Amino acid sequence: SAAASTIVTVVAPNTWVGVTSADWNDGTNWSCGLLPNATCNVTIPVVGTGLFYPAISTGATAMVNNITIASGASLTVTGNKIQIKGTISNGGIFDVTNGTLELNGTTGTQNIDGSLFKDSTVKNLILSNNVNVANILDDTLKILGTLSFGNASAGLNTGNNITLKSSQLATASVGILAATNTITGNVTVERYINTGTVGSEHHKTWQLLAIPTTGQTIKNSWMEGSVTTNGNPHPGYGTQITSNVAGAATQPTPGFDVLSAAPSMKTYNSATNGYDWVSRTDTAIYNQKGYLVFVRGDRSVTGASQSANQTILRNTGTLFTPANLPPSSTVTGTQFTSVGNPYASALDMRNLSYGSGINNTIIVWDPTLTSGTSYGYGAFQTLYLSGANYVNLLASTAYGPPGTSNNYIQSSQAFIIQGVGAGGTLTFKESDKAVAVNGPLVTAPNPVDPTMGQHSLRTTLNSVSANGTTMPLDGTLNQFDDSYTNAIDGMDARKAMNSSENLAIRTAGIMLVLERRHTLTAQDTIFL
Numbered sequence: 001s002a003a004a005s006t007i008v009t010v011v012a013p014n015t016w017v018g019v020t021s022a023d024w025n026d027g028t029n030w031s032c033g034l035l036p037n038a039t040c041n042v043t044i045p046v047v048g049t050g051l052f053y054p055a056i057s058t059g060a061t062a063m064v065n066n067i068t069i070a071s072g073a074s075l076t077v078t079g080n081k082i083q084i085k086g087t088i089s090n091g092g093i094f095d096v097t098n099g100t101l102e103l104n105g106t107t108g109t110q111n112i113d114g115s116l117f118k119d120s121t122v123k124n125l126i127l128s129n130n131v132n133v134a135n136i137l138d139d140t141l142k143i144l145g146t147l148s149f150g151n152a153s154a155g156l157n158t159g160n161n162i163t164l165k166s167s168q169l170a171t172a173s174v175g176i177l178a179a180t181n182t183i184t185g186n187v188t189v190e191r192y193i194n195t196g197t198v199g200s201e202h203h204k205t206w207q208l209l210a211i212p213t214t215g216q217t218i219k220n221s222w223m224e225g226s227v228t229t230n231g232n233p234h235p236g237y238g239t240q241i242t243s244n245v246a247g248a249a250t251q252p253t254p255g256f257d258v259l260s261a262a263p264s265m266k267t268y269n270s271a272t273n274g275y276d277w278v279s280r281t282d283t284a285i286y287n288q289k290g291y292l293v294f295v296r297g298d299r300s301v302t303g304a305s306q307s308a309n310q311t312i313l314r315n316t317g318t319l320f321t322p323a324n325l326p327p328s329s330t331v332t333g334t335q336f337t338s339v340g341n342p343y344a345s346a347l348d349m350r351n352l353s354y355g356s357g358i359n360n361t362i363i364v365w366d367p368t369l370t371s372g373t374s375y376g377y378g379a380f381q382t383l384y385l386s387g388a389n390y391v392n393l394l395a396s397t398a399y400g401p402p403g404t405s406n407n408y409i410q411s412s413q414a415f416i417i418q419g420v421g422a423g424g425t426l427t428f429k430e431s432d433k434a435v436a437v438n439g440p441l442v443t444a445p446n447p448v449d450p451t452m453g454q455h456s457l458r459t460t461l462n463s464v465s466a467n468g469t470t471m472p473l474d475g476t477l478n479q480f481d482d483s484y485t486n487a488i489d490g491m492d493a494r495k496a497m498n499s500s501e502n503l504a505i506r507t508a509g510i511m512l513v514l515e516r517r518h519t520l521t522a523q524d525t526i527f528l
Contacts, residue, residue, distance in 0.1 A: 018052035025059035104128035114139035148175030158185035166190035173345040191412035208365035210340025215317025255281035264294035268338035290340030290414025348434035357424025361493035363416035368397035
């Protein structure tokens with residue numbers, strides 16, 4: 001008889017070989033010719049010259065139990081998702097900067113840290129299990145997109161080691177939490193401010209901003225913990241804070257940068273219809289009203305004639321969650337109240353519960369309404385409900401032509417509401433969030449029909465330059481329909497005064513920015 005020998009190659013199951021392409025979802029790229037599933041322990045080894053490393057960009061969601069990436073190997077997730085039930089061991093490159101990672105283990109707690117990922121960054125992180133973020137060599141885990149929960153019983157221990165990033169393109173957010181989801185530990189929330197001198201940037205302006213965390217002082221947050229006057233410990237972050245209190249620049253208390261007749265940080269006072277200045281910097285920065293703060297750029301911009309630059313304001317602390325509810329805001333009838341968005345997420349104004357005692361017209365500060373206004377530092381912008389959407393009254397770079405749909409209050413943005421009759425209380429809930437639309441404070445949105453089929457009169461006060469071009473300074477809107485009354489009610493919106501030019505409708509001695517009246521007759525007069 002005769003016998004012949006042969007060579008048999010034994011390979012580990014669920015090992016990437018990359019012989020065909022970089023496509024994770026092509027079975028020929030795997031050692032056994034089959035795609036791994038949620039029970040598989042996957043290995044990405046170093047492959048030979050001319051072979052490919054895996055990318056998850058098209059096709060189905062990738063699913064694994066444990067995953068190991070060898071030193072010199074890589075895995076890239078782009079526009080797609082990978083689900084990991086177990087552990088991540090990475091000696092190479094795990095790139096999820098433009099993809100989604102879901103941790104969906106069914107037992108115990110899954111542990112991750114920033115060092116596991118390229119640039120310590122994940123675009124979207126979904127938690128469908130209890131997750132702990134470890135602090136490895138102070139390597140903060142940075143989220144570019146959305147931090148969300150895929151399971152109502154999942155919890156997150158941040159290890160005080162998560163940052164929600166903000167840039168000119170986008171701002172990270174926290175998704176809608178179920179009543180039983182928990183977040184333990186501090187989170188750093190960033191807010192990019194588009195100050196500068198080029199492109200879409202705007203010059204030094206006031207900003208109406210909110211604080212979505214509790215725990216830090218003014219000094220440690222927006223002043224970046226500077227221990228010296230005009231100190232700039234972290235270029236690109238923070239801003240100068242000035243005050244008119246005696247000895248303002250004395251360190252550490254009061255701790256401001258400059259003694260100035262024009263304080264740069266203040267809160268709105270409903271009782272006086274004015275502003276209260278911040279008196280010292282070692283007090284808590286959280287204030288449910290938010291702040292009107294003058295932003296020159298980062299902390300390197302110290303001189304009045306110095307050009308603005310881009311900056312990021314950030315604060316670190318405890319987030320508001322179902323287990324740590326944000327406070328309600330009470331508004332007295334006929335008064336204005338400043339309200340800060342309490343969440344590290346955009347709010348959909350259409351979801352807010354105003355009740356009968358709060359006018360559903362919203363006032364925001366528009367930093368791009370600068371031409372012709374006092375020093376060019378911005379002005380109030382009115383957003384009113386027209387049909388199914390909120391639209392803006394004044395044309396601007398930020399909010400578009402008059403009547404453009406603008407339904408969202410951004411993360412770290414404050415706004416002004418006004419009482420009707422006896423007033424009411426505005427209470428926030430998780431379902432108010434609009435997590436898919438987080439972006440810069442100012443964007444150019446898509447225009448819609450401004451009149452929504454109604455008869456209207458729009459009046460605009462413009463500045464006129466020497467060459468004849470015009471820029472809006474302020475404006476009003478009248479709308480007419482048989483369903484409206486000529487009496488002042490919750491369908492009308494009172495005027496919030498700017499520091500420079502103002503235009504208002506005067507009815508029964510009350511200044512209005514939006515008046516809804518009964519259909520016009522020949523005897524009607526509108527007083528401006």
